[in-house]
Amino acid sequence: MTLAVAFPVRLGAPLSRVDPRWKLAALVPVAAVAGMLQTLGAASAALIGAFVLAALARLPLRWYLDRIATLAAALALFLALLPFLDHGDEGRWTVGFLSLSPKGLTLAAVLLLKALTVTTVLLAAATTAPMQVHLKALHALGVPGLVVQLSALTLRYLAVVHAEFSRIRIALRVRGYRQRFTPASLRTVGHVTGMLLVRASDQSERVAQALRCRGFDGRFHALTQFQTSVWDVAFFLMVAGTATGLLYWDLLQR
C-alpha cells in the first residue's frame, strides 16, 4: 500500500550523502527564500537551481512530473485569471476580444515559477532520506520532541487508517453500494466517516496505553547519530550563499 505521503527514497543519490541536519537547514530556508522572490529573472534562476537539486537527488522523472503536473493544474485555476485583472498597467495587450495585463502575466509566471521551485526543492529534500531520519534531524535542529513524536505517530497511523478505509470500501461494495450524489449515498459517506473517526479514536487510546506501558514520558529519544563532514558544511554554505545572492538580486531588480 502506498500513501500520498510516501516518497521514493533515493539513498544512492549524491544529495542523500549530505548529513540530513545540514540538508534540512539549507533547503528549508531555500524554499522560504524562493517563496519571497518577486521578479521573473530571480524566480527563473531559482527554478534552474531547484532543477540542479532535483538532479542531485535523482528524483524519478515520471514521479516528479506527475506531482508537478498536479500542482500546475491546481494553480492554473487561479493563475489563469491574473492576466485578465486590472493591475494598473498603462499599456494592456489586446488579442481579439481579450485584454491582457503584462503585469498580470508576469505575476502569474512568477507565482508559477516560485511554486515549482518550492515543490522541487522540498521533494529533493524529502526523497533523499527516509522520513524517520528527517524527523530525527528536525529534532536535532531543535524542533520539540513532542511535535516530532506526534508527526511520526501521524505518519505511522495514516497507513493504518487508510487500510481501515480500504476495508470499509470493500465491505460497502460487496453489499451493493455505489457512490452516487443522492441523500442516501451522502448519508452512507457520513456514517463511514464517523465510523473511521470512532475507530481511529479507539485505536489512539490503545496506542497511548501501549506508549505508557513502554515507559513513554513525552520525551523523544532517537538512536540515530549524525556526523558532520566538511562536505556537509560546504553544501550548506554553497546553498545558503546562492539563496542569499538570489534574494539580493531580486531586491535590486524590484
Place this chain on the structure above:
Amino acid sequence: MPPDAVIDVRGLTFAYPGGPTALNGVSFQLAAGESVGLVGPNGAGKTTLFLCLSGVLPVKPGMARVAGLDPAVATDKRRLPTKVGIIFQNSDDQLFNTTVLDDVAFGPLNLGCQPEEVRKRVAEALARVGAEGLEQRVPQLLSGGEKRRVALAGVLAMHPEILLLDEPSMYLDPRGRRELIRLLPTLPGSRIVASHDLEMILETCQRTLILDQGRVVAQGQPRELLANAALMERHGLEVPYSLR
C-alpha cells in the same frame, strides 16, 4: 504474598466509568518463572486485568502487587514498565515507530539506556524472536507473524520480569502460531497468556485460570481444567479438540 510470587492480586475490582464492573474481586498469584493461561469468554475482563496489572488502568492501593510494586502508587507505577511487558491483541497498537529498529529501541531509550546498550538489547531481542534482518523494515508492511515477533522483541528489549500476552496467536497463520508456541517456553521470566486458543494454552502453560464476568471462577492444571466439559460449557468455552 507468597515468597516466590511475582504477582499477588487480592480482591481486584475495576469498573469503567459509566460501564459495568469489568473485574469483580479477582484474586490469584503468579510464581516466579511460572506460565499461566488466562481463558474466558469475550468480555470476561482479561484485557482489563492486564491493563490494571501494568498500571494503565487505575487500581486501589493494596489490590495488586506486581514484581514488588503497587500499581496504585505513583512512584511504583512509573517503575512498572521496567518490570512488566505487555503484548497487545493488535500488534498495530504497539508498533508505533516508523522502523522496526526504532520500535524495538523505543523502550530501552525511554529507560535511559546508552546507545550502545540499546543497540545490544535490540540485537538480542530480535535474535531471540527470530526477527533478525527486519531492522530497517516499516512496521505496516510486515506480515501478521512478523508484527507479532517485533512487538514481542520491543517488550523483551526492556528486560521485563513478567510478560502479559493478550491473545498472542490472534492474526497468525498456522505456521506463525506454531512458531509462537515453540517460542513462548523459551522466553525469560514469568508470564500470563490470555487466549481463546486453548490448544496453545495446553502446550505452553503450567496452570490455567478461568475468568468469567470479572471473576476467577476456576483455576488448576490445564489438562484437568480444560477437560471439564460442564465447567467449560458453563463459562462459554469448549473442551479443546485434543482433550475430547
